[in-house]
Amino acid sequence: MFAVPLTLTLGLLGTAAVPAGAAGSHTSRPGKSLTCQGRGVDPHALVRHRAETVIHAPLSTIWKLQTDVEHWPSWQVPVTAVERLDHGPFRTGSAFRWTTPVPPNPSTPATGLEITSTVRQIERDSCLRWTGPAIGEGLRIDGVHVWNFTQIKGGGVRVSTEETHTGAQVEADVPTATKILREGLEAWLRNLKSAAEARAQHPPH
Numbered sequence: 001m002f003a004v005p006l007t008l009t010l011g012l013l014g015t016a017a018v019p020a021g022a023a024g025s026h027t028s029r030p031g032k033s034l035t036c037q038g039r040g041v042d043p044h045a046l047v048r049h050r051a052e053t054v055i056h057a058p059l060s061t062i063w064k065l066q067t068d069v070e071h072w073p074s075w076q077v078p079v080t081a082v083e084r085l086d087h088g089p090f091r092t093g094s095a096f097r098w099t100t101p102v103p104p105n106p107s108t109p110a111t112g113l114e115i116t117s118t119v120r121q122i123e124r125d126s127c128l129r130w131t132g133p134a135i136g137e138g139l140r141i142d143g144v145h146v147w148n149f150t151q152i153k154g155g156g157v158r159v160s161t162e163e164t165h166t167g168a169q170v171e172a173d174v175p176t177a178t179k180i181l182r183e184g185l186e187a188w189l190r191n192l193k194s195a196a197e198a199r200a201q202h203p204p205h
Helices: 059-067 069-074 174-201
Strands: 047-055 081-084 095-102 111-123 127-136 139-151 157-166
Touching (some): 047 174, 059 139, 069 095, 111 139
Antiparallel strands (some): 047 157, 081 095, 095 111
């Protein structure tokens, strides 16, 4: 799923805002929901956010970073550990368990989230959709997360992501939960952009 907020840390992560209009900055795109093989986020969820960015790196590099989940901690500071629960190629049915801290907020104390995500739809170099619960002290969130990857004219790849959260705790304070989700998705896009563009400039030997 799940973007973690970190504002710190979950939201995955809070980070300085990118100036409006800056090249490659993320943008929020409310509009039509993203899908992967015809399936999207939870249409009834009260907590949702969609964002996108343009990454100047080969699509293959971006896809590798995003789907090689066991190496997320090397480029996503908020992700403290990831374990693949299956073996072989990343595919429909693949599952992985990952952890990330969550800052205190008006609804819940500071805690750590253990997230178990299962890939429901995947189309190589095009889209991903995974779902799963995130469990923490006094907190349970059920998330649906969709990613789209589109090569654009003039070079670069548009990476779009949309996520929804449901659960009693997040629904008790939708504005705060939405803010945390937004910060998490935007930080994830920044981290992915930074890692992919750095790898494109200096390919590993």
